[in-house]
Amino acid sequence: MQHKRRAQEEIVGFVLIVVLVVIVLVIFLGISLRNPKPQQRESEIIYQFLESSMEQTTNCSLSEGASYLPLDDALRECHETGSSCADGMSSCDSSEDTLKKILNNSFAVGPAYPYKGYDISAVYVVNASGQQQVEPVLNITAGNCSNSYSGNSYWIPSFPGSIIVSAKLCG
Amino acid sequence: MEILQSVRYSKGQFKIQQMVFVLVATMIFFGIVAVFYVSIRLGSIKGDVQDERQEAVIAQVRKMSGTPEFIWSAWEDCASCVDIDKVFLLKNRTSYQGFWKDVALLKLVRVYPRYQTSECTTVSYPRCNEITLIEKPGYQSYEAFVSLCRYDGAIEQSRCELGKVVIGFEGVEGAA
Numbered sequence: 001m002q003h004k005r006r007a008q009e010e011i012v013g014f015v016l017i018v019v020l021v022v023i024v025l026v027i028f029l030g031i032s033l034r035n036p037k038p039q040q041r042e043s044e045i046i047y048q049f050l051e052s053s054m055e056q057t058t059n060c061s062l063s064e065g066a067s068y069l070p071l072d073d074a075l076r077e078c079h080e081t082g083s084s085c086a087d088g089m090s091s092c093d094s095s096e097d098t099l100k101k102i103l104n105n106s107f108a109v110g111p112a113y114p115y116k117g118y119d120i121s122a123v124y125v126v127n128a129s130g131q132q133q134v135e136p137v138l139n140i141t142a143g144n145c146s147n148s149y150s151g152n153s154y155w156i157p158s159f160p161g162s163i164i165v166s167a168k169l170c171g
Numbered sequence: 172m173e174i175l176q177s178v179r180y181s182k183g184q185f186k187i188q189q190m191v192f193v194l195v196a197t198m199i200f201f202g203i204v205a206v207f208y209v210s211i212r213l214g215s216i217k218g219d220v221q222d223e224r225q226e227a228v229i230a231q232v233r234k235m236s237g238t239p240e241f242i243w244s245a246w247e248d249c250a251s252c253v254d255i256d257k258v259f260l261l262k263n264r265t266s267y268q269g270f271w272k273d274v275a276l277l278k279l280v281r282v283y284p285r286y287q288t289s290e291c292t293t294v295s296y297p298r299c300n301e302i303t304l305i306e307k308p309g310y311q312s313y314e315a316f317v318s319l320c321r322y323d324g325a326i327e328q329s330r331c332e333l334g335k336v337v338i339g340f341e342g343v344e345g346a347a
Contacts, residue, residue, distance in 0.1 A: 041222070
């Protein structure tokens with residue numbers, strides 16, 4: 001009778017250990033699956049997108065009869081002078097409008113799509129007397145962006161600094 | 172006395188056997204957990220490798236815009252610019268049939284602005300969205316962003332628009 005009880009106690013002890021280990025593992029797995037590591041990936045596709053988009057001819061010409069500016073020149077004009085186009089729109093508005101239309105046609109974003117959102121920004125960066133100065137030029141966002149995204153950036157020379165256009169596509 | 176000794180001996184054996192069973196069960200349990208963990212890790216690594224490969228293929232597809240049949244030579248510093256007029260002229264050229272080996276699909280697609288007509292013809296060009304040079308069944312396709320450039324007589328200057336070059340390789344079914 002005593003032997004039987006002892007054996008039962010041992011089995012209960014073993015089962016308890018197994019149950020404890022399983023609970024710890026389930027908690028560990030639950031935490032690691034619920035909070036996936038944020039992934040930031042450099043994307044060739046986004047670089048190609050930015051590079052090709054910057055060649056897009058905008059509706060902005062600086063005067064009647066002058067040539068229509070490509071998007072990179074419109075962004076440069078937006079930062080350097082902020083001048084208006086011949087149609088009355090500012091160069092900043094014209095570049096933002098063109099980029100928004102391009103983005104709408106290129107990437108469908110939303111909860112039902114592979115990409116949940118995007119964040120495009122253009123900043124002017126210049127190194128003046130050893131210090132880096134950053135001035136915002138343009139920012140376009142849509143949908144929801146978490147810490148996981150693929151992105152890249154494209155540099156437009158604008159003496160003495162550069163305009164850096166960065167794009168993030170959030171998954 | 173002899174009987175008692177033999178009983179003690181078999182009880183010890185039973186204890187050892189019990190411990191071995193517990194150890195083996197524990198090892199199997201942790202083994203299964205380890206296999207489960209490794210399979211999850213390997214799954215994510217496989218995904219990363221596939222992404223890297225796809226990016227490499229897309230970079231190769233992009234190089235098509237630099238070939239003499241596609242390149243926009245009016246501007247020297249535009250690596251992504253494709254001469255859409257030149258590509259449209261290639262569309263029905265019999266001398267270019269079989270020129271691109273192992274390619275089952277080759278087309279240019281306009282991304283922005285979009286027009287109502289899909290495939291470009293001599294009537295609809297340039298207000299159309301696609302120029303298909305090759306289309307055969309059975310391929311896996313990859314696309315890369317390019318700039319579609321041409322001289323626009325209406326504004327008397329070159330006009331570039333965002334597009335894609337789409338290439339499908341023979342022998343692999345299903346689209347990317």
